[in-house]
Amino acid sequence: MSATATDATKVDRPPALPRGWPRQRVLGYGLVCLWIVFLTGIAAYLVLAWNGELFRKYAPGYVSGLGVTLLLVAISIVLGAILSVPIAYARMSKNQVLSGLAYAYVYFFRGTPLLAQTFLVYYGVGSFRSQLEMVGLWGFFREAFNCAIFAFSLNTAAYQAEILRGAIQSVPRGQWEGAASLGLHKLQTMWKIILPQALIVALRPYGNEIILMIKGSAIVAIITVYDLMGITKLTYSRTFDFQSYVWAAIIYLIIVETLRHAVEWIERRITIHLQR
Amino acid sequence: MRIALRIALAASAALLTLGVAQAQEKTLRIGTEGAYPPFNNLTADGQLEGFDIDIAKALCDEMKVKCTFVAQDWDGIIPALQAGKFDAIVASMSITPERAEKVDFTNKYYNTPPAIVAPKDSDIKGVTKEDLAGKTIGVQGSTTHFNYSTATYTDSTIKPYPTAQEYQLDLANGRVDAVNDDITVLEGWLATPEGACCKVIGAIKPDIKIHGPGAGIAVRKGETELVNQFNAAIDAIRANGKYKEINDKYFKFDVYGGES
Amino acid sequence: MQSVWTLLSWGPEGWLDDIAYGVFITVSLAAATLPVGLVIGFLVALAKQSDEPSLRLAGNIYTTIFRGLPELLTLFIIFYGAQIGIQQVMRLYNPTAAVEVNAFVSGMIALGVVFSSYASEVFLSAFRAIPKGQYEGGYSVGLSGWQTMQLVVLPQLIRIALPGLANLWLILLKDTALVSAIGLTDILRQAGVAARVTKHAFLFFGVAALIYLLLAIISSFGINAIERAVGRQQVQR
Numbered sequence: 203m204s205a206t207a208t209d210a211t212k213v214d215r216p217p218a219l220p221r222g223w224p225r226q227r228v229l230g231y232g233l234v235c236l237w238i239v240f241l242t243g244i245a246a247y248l249v250l251a252w253n254g255e256l257f258r259k260y261a262p263g264y265v266s267g268l269g270v271t272l273l274l275v276a277i278s279i280v281l282g283a284i285l286s287v288p289i290a291y292a293r294m295s296k297n298q299v300l301s302g303l304a305y306a307y308v309y310f311f312r313g314t315p316l317l318a319q320t321f322l323v324y325y326g327v328g329s330f331r332s333q334l335e336m337v338g339l340w341g342f343f344r345e346a347f348n349c350a351i352f353a354f355s356l357n358t359a360a361y362q363a364e365i366l367r368g369a370i371q372s373v374p375r376g377q378w379e380g381a382a383s384l385g386l387h388k389l390q391t392m393w394k395i396i397l398p399q400a401l402i403v404a405l406r407p408y409g410n411e412i413i414l415m416i417k418g419s420a421i422v423a424i425i426t427v428y429d430l431m432g433i434t435k436l437t438y439s440r441t442f443d444f445q446s447y448v449w450a451a452i453i454y455l456i457i458v459e460t461l462r463h464a465v466e467w468i469e470r471r472i473t474i475h476l477q478r
Numbered sequence: 479m480r481i482a483l484r485i486a487l488a489a490s491a492a493l494l495t496l497g498v499a500q501a502q503e504k505t506l507r508i509g510t511e512g513a514y515p516p517f518n519n520l521t522a523d524g525q526l527e528g529f530d531i532d533i534a535k536a537l538c539d540e541m542k543v544k545c546t547f548v549a550q551d552w553d554g555i556i557p558a559l560q561a562g563k564f565d566a567i568v569a570s571m572s573i574t575p576e577r578a579e580k581v582d583f584t585n586k587y588y589n590t591p592p593a594i595v596a597p598k599d600s601d602i603k604g605v606t607k608e609d610l611a612g613k614t615i616g617v618q619g620s621t622t623h624f625n626y627s628t629a630t631y632t633d634s635t636i637k638p639y640p641t642a643q644e645y646q647l648d649l650a651n652g653r654v655d656a657v658n659d660d661i662t663v664l665e666g667w668l669a670t671p672e673g674a675c676c677k678v679i680g681a682i683k684p685d686i687k688i689h690g691p692g693a694g695i696a697v698r699k700g701e702t703e704l705v706n707q708f709n710a711a712i713d714a715i716r717a718n719g720k721y722k723e724i725n726d727k728y729f730k731f732d733v734y735g736g737e738s
Numbered sequence: 739m740q741s742v743w744t745l746l747s748w749g750p751e752g753w754l755d756d757i758a759y760g761v762f763i764t765v766s767l768a769a770a771t772l773p774v775g776l777v778i779g780f781l782v783a784l785a786k787q788s789d790e791p792s793l794r795l796a797g798n799i800y801t802t803i804f805r806g807l808p809e810l811l812t813l814f815i816i817f818y819g820a821q822i823g824i825q826q827v828m829r830l831y832n833p834t835a836a837v838e839v840n841a842f843v844s845g846m847i848a849l850g851v852v853f854s855s856y857a858s859e860v861f862l863s864a865f866r867a868i869p870k871g872q873y874e875g876g877y878s879v880g881l882s883g884w885q886t887m888q889l890v891v892l893p894q895l896i897r898i899a900l901p902g903l904a905n906l907w908l909i910l911l912k913d914t915a916l917v918s919a920i921g922l923t924d925i926l927r928q929a930g931v932a933a934r935v936t937k938h939a940f941l942f943f944g945v946a947a948l949i950y951l952l953l954a955i956i957s958s959f960g961i962n963a964i965e966r967a968v969g970r971q972q973v974q975r
Contacts, residue, residue, distance in 0.1 A: 214880045230785070230792030237799050313908070313954035314947040315915035318926055322947055325644075325933060326940035328651040344653050346637070420808035424919060426637040431810065435553065436638065439620030442556055442580045444822070447815055451807055458806040520931075551921045554818060561821035561839075643934040650937075672937060 244448060251445045260437045260446070267433030268453060270347075274422065274429060275415045277351050282358030289363035294370070304363070311360035316353070317421050323353040324425045350422040354415065361411050369404035370396060402472055409465030413458050420454075430454070505544045508534050509564035512549040513641040516666045516728050517570040520549060529733070532724045533587055533715075534568040537695075540711040540720075553620055553640060556580055559698060566704065567696040570660070572622040574690045581696040584708040589692025589735030592623055593661035594679040595668065597649070602656055605680045610634045616645035616654035623658045626688045642667075650675050658682070662733060692735060745936055746945070753932040753942070760928035761949060764914050767845055767924065771910060774850040776903070779857025786858060787865045797858065804855040810916050812852060817844040817920045845917040853910050860902035864895045897968050904961040911953055925949055 292304035311319065327334070327343050334340040342348050373396050381391035423432035434450040437443075510530055512520040518528040526547050538545035548564045559567055559581060573583045594605045594615075603609050611633035617624045619638030627636045637654060639645040645657050646667055657664070661681055667673040697704045715721045716734070725733060748754045785797035804812065821839045868891055876886030918927035929946035933939040 214877070214882065224790075226788055226790040226793060230788070230790045230794075230796060233785070233796035234792045234799075237796060309954075310947075310951060313912075314950040315912040315926065317915045317918070318929075318943060318947045318950060321926070321930065321933075322940065322943040325647065326943050328648065328653065329937065329939050331651050340652075346653075417806075417808040420810040421916070421919075423810075424640065426639060431808065432638075434811075436619070439553065440576065440625070442576070444819060447811065447819070451811055451815065454808055454811060455803065455806040459802065549921075551919075554920070557818040557822070561818065562825055563821070641934075647934060647937065647939070 248445055248448060251443065253443075256441060256443070260433075260441075263428075263433045263437065264430065264449065264453070267428055267430040270427065271416065271419055271429040271431075272457075274347070274350060274354065274419050274427075275412065278354035278358055278419075279412055279415060281351070281355035282362050285355060285359035286362035286366055289359060290366040290370070293363060293367050308360045308363060311357050312364070316357055316418050317424070319357055320350060320353045320421060320425060324349040346422070346426045350419075350425065350427055354419065358411060358415055361414075362408070365404050365407040365411065366400075368407075369400035372403045373399045402469075402476075405469050405472070406465060409461065413461055416457060416461070417454070505546055506538060506541075506566060507546050507548055507564035508538075509548045509550045509555055509559060509567045510534070510569040511552045511555065511641075513552070513643055514570055514663060516662065518568075529588075529724065529728045530568045530570055532727070533721070534695075536715050536720045536724060537568075537708060537711040540714050541707050551640065552618065556696070559696060562698075565697065565701075566708070570693045571696055572690045573692060573694040574622060574625075574688070577696065580699065582699055582701060582705050583694040583696055584705050585712060586692030586694050586735070587712050588733040589684075590660055590662045590733050591684050592626065592658060592682045592689065593664055594656050594658055594682065595649070595664045595676050596656040596679050597652070597675055598677050600655065600677075600679070602679050605682050607631055607633060609679075610656060613655040614653070616648055616657045617659065618642050618645065621659075622689045623660070626682070626685060627658050629688060630685075646672065662729065742938075742941060745932075745938060745941065753928070753936070756928045756932065757925065757942075757945065757949070760923055760925040761953075763842075763922060764911075764924045765953070767842065767849070767914050767917065767922070768907075768911050770842075771846050771849045771853060771914075772907065774846065775853030775857055775906075775910070778850065778854035780861055782854060782858035783861030783865060786862050801855040801858055804851045809848070809852050809913050810919060813845065813848040813916055813920055816848045817841065820844065820847070841917065841920050841922040844920060845914070845922055849910060849913055849917075852913065853906060856906050856909075857903060860899050860906065861895065864899040864902070865891075867898050868894055900961075900965055900968065904957075904965075907961070908954055908957060911957065912950065915950070 289304050289307060292300045293308065295301050295304075323343075324346060327349065331340055334343060343352070377395055377399070378391060381395050386394070419429060420431035422429050423435055426432075428436070430450055430453060434446050437446040510518045510526060512518055512526055514528075514530075516528055518526060518530040521527055526549060531547065534545060534547070550558045550563065552569070555567055555569060555571075556577065558564065567581070570588075571577070573586060577583070594602070594610070596602045602613065607630055610631045613631075614635045614637060615627050615631055616637050616639055617627050618641060624636070624638055627634075637645070637648075639648070642659060642663060645654065645659075648654050649657050650672060656679065661678070664678065668676060668678065695708050697708075712721075721734070722732075744751055746752055746754050748758075782797045782800055785793040786801075788794060807815075817839075821844075824839065872890055872894070873886055876890045881889065914924060915926045918924050918930065921927075925946050929942040933942040936942070
C-alpha cells in the first residue's frame with residue numbers, strides 16, 4: 203500500500219485491510235466481554251446459591267422430569283412420523299378432495315398455537331366425557347400425559363407431512379422416469395430411489411422439528427404433567443429460589459445443542475458422496 | 479429510511495417509558511389472585527370482589543391510605559411482590575415457614591380448615607392416607623394444600639393445577655377422584671350448579687407445620703413498619719365490628735378461628 | 739343452560755367482547771414485537787457475517803442461547819428474573835425506586851429476543867445470497883460503506899429475506915399465546931377464563947383456535963401483497 207499514487211482527484215477507494223483496533227473489533231471484544239461477564243455472573247450465582255440439601259432433595263425430580271420430557275417428545279415424534287405419511291401422500295395426490303382435506307389439516311395445525319391445541323384436547327375433550335365413555339376412549343383421555351401425546355402427535359404430523367412432501371418433491375422428476383424405464387414399480391422407486399435422496403434434504407428440517415418439539419413440550423406443565431418445566435415450576439413454588447429456572451435453562455440448552463450437533467454430524471456423514 | 483428509523487426510535491422510547499413507569503407515591507398496591515371465590519374473585523366485568531378484597535379495603539380505610547388492587551396469577555404472586563409489582567399480598571395466603579423466608583407476614587386475618595371433596599358416588603370413606611390410596615387428587619399448585627397432599631397422601635397421585643377453577647373442572651369431568659382445598663372455598667363451589675356433582679368427604683385437621691397458623695398478609699422482607707400498621711388495623715377492625723360485618727356478608731360462621 | 743349464541747354475544751352476558759379485547763392484545767403484542775425483533779435480528783446478522791471473529795462469536799452465543807431455550811422458559815425468566823435484576827441495579831442508585839416491567843413489556847422482550855435470533859439466521863442466509871460483486875460495485879461507484887448497505891444491499895436483502903421473515907411472523911403470532919401463562923389477557927387467556935366460568939371448554943378453545951387461524955389467513959394475504967409490492971416477481975427466473 204504505497205502512497206505514491208495520490209493525486210488531486212479525491213476518490214473513495216476500498217478501505218485498507220483492518221489492522222490494530224478498528225471499530226468493529228472494539229465492539230466485538232466489548233460484546234464478547236459482556237457475554238463473559240453475564241455467563242460468569244450466572245455461574246457465580248449458581249455457585250453462591252449452591253445448597254447441597256436442596257440439590258439432593260430436588261435433583262431426582264429434575265431427572266424424572268427430563269425423562270418425561272424426552273419420552274413425551276419421542277412418542278409424539280414417532281407417532282407423528284407414522285401419521286405424516288398418509289397426510290403427505292394425500293397432499294401430493296391428484297384427487298382434489300383428498301389434497302384439499304390434507305391441506306386443511308396441515309393449515310389448521312400449523313396455523314394455530316400448540317398451546318391452544320393442547321387446551322382444546324385436554325379441557326375441550328374433557329367436556330365430552332359421557333360420549334367418550336360410551337366408545338371406551340375416556341380411559342385414554344383421562345390422563346393428561348395421553349392428552350399431551352395426542353395433541354403433540356397431531357401437531358407434529360402436520361409439520362412432518364410438509365417436510366416429507368417438500369423433500370420428495372425436491373427429487374427431480376428424471377429420477378422417477380429413470381426408474382420407470384428400468385422397470386421398477388412405483389413403491390420400489392419410492393423406497394429405493396426417491397426416499398434415500400429425499401431424506402438427505404429432510405434431515406435438517408426433521409432435526410429442527412424435534413428441537414421445536416422439545417422446546418414446545420414445556421407447555422405441558424400447564425396441564426399438570428410433571429415434565430422438566432413442571433418440575434421446575436414445582437421446585438420454584440417450594441423454594442422460591444430462582445436458580446430452579448436457571449438449572450432448567452441449562453438442561454434445555456444442553457439437549458438442544460447436543461441434538462443440533464448430532465444432526466450436523468449425521469448430515470456430514472451421509473453427504474460424503476456429494477462433497478467434492 | 480432516516481425518517482423510518484427516527485419513528486422507530488421514538489416509538490421504542492415511548493414504549494419503554496410506558497413499561498418502566500415509576501410507581502406512584504403513597505398508594506398501597508395490593509396483589510391478589512382473583513380466582514379463589516369466595517375470598518377473591520374476578521367478576522365478569524373484570525372487577526375484583528370477595529372477602530379478601532373487602533378486608534383489604536377495610537384495612538386501608540383503617541390505615542388511612544389509598545389502595546389499588548392488582549390481579550396476579552398465584553404461581554407468580556410472591557416473585558411479583560419481591561419484584562415490586564405491588565406492596566402487599568392479600569390473597570388468602572397461609573403463613574408458612576418457607577414463605578416466611580422470602581416475605582414478612584402479618585398476624586392471621588382468618589383461619590379455616592382444609593377439606594377433601596369427591597363426587598357424590600365416590601367410594602372414598604375418609605380423609606386419611608389409607609382412604610385415598612391409589613386415588614388421584616387435584617389441588618392448586620404452590621399452596622399449603624398441595625404441600626400437605628404430597629406429604630400426606632404418598633400412595634396417591636397428586637396433580638397440581640394453576641387455579642382452583644381448573645381442578646374443579648377436572649373433578650366434574652372425572653379426571654381426578656378427589657380434591658383438597660380450603661373448606662370454605664370448596665363449600666362455596668359445592669353450592670353452585672357446577673358443584674352439584676360432589677360432596678365434602680370430611681375436613682382435615684390442620685397440620686400447623688404445613689398449614690401454618692392461618693392466612694396472613696405478606697409484604698416484602700424487612701418492611702416491619704408496614705407489618706405493624708397492618709397488625710394494628712386487623713386488631714382495630716376486629717374490635718370495631720367491621721370484621722364481623724364483612725364476615726357475615728360471606729359466611730354463616732366466624733372464619734377468624736380461635737386465638738392463636 | 740345458555741345457548742351457544744348467547745355465550746358468543748357481545749356484552750355482559752356473552753364473552754365476545756372479552757375475546758375481542760384478547761385479539762387486540764395479541765395483535766398489538768405481535769405488532770410491537772416485530773420491529774424490535776427485526777432490528778435486533780438484523781444487527782445480530784451483521785455481527786455474524788462480519789470479518790471480525792469476536793463479533794461473530796458474540797452473535798453466535800446470542801442465537802445459541804435464545805434458540806435453545808423453550809419460549810415459555812425465556813418468558814418466565816424475563817418476567818420474574820429481569821424485574822428482580824433491574825430492581826436490584828436501581829436500588830444501588832436510588833433505594834426507593836420502584837420499577838415495574840409489566841407483562842406486556844416482558845412478553846415483548848422475550849418474544850423479541852426469540853424472534854430476533856431466528857430472524858438473524860434468515861438475514862444471514864440472505865446476506866450470503868448477495869454476491870460480493872454488489873459490495874465491490876458499490877465501492878467502485880464511490881459509495882461509502884453505509885451507503886452501499888442502504889442503497890445496494892438492503893433492497894435486495896429484504897426481497898430475499900421476505901419469505902423467511904413472513905414465516906417467522908406467523909410463528910410469532912402463535913407464540914404470543916404463551917403470554918397467557920404470565921397473566922397477559924390475550925386471546926387464549928380470555929378463552930380460558932370463559933371456558934372455566936361457563937364450562938364450555940371445547941367451544942371457547944375452539945373459537946380461540948379459529949381466531950388464530952383467521953389471523954394467519956389475514957397475514958398471508960398481507961404478506962402476498964407485500965411480496966408483490968417489493969417486486970419479487972422480477973427476480974424470479
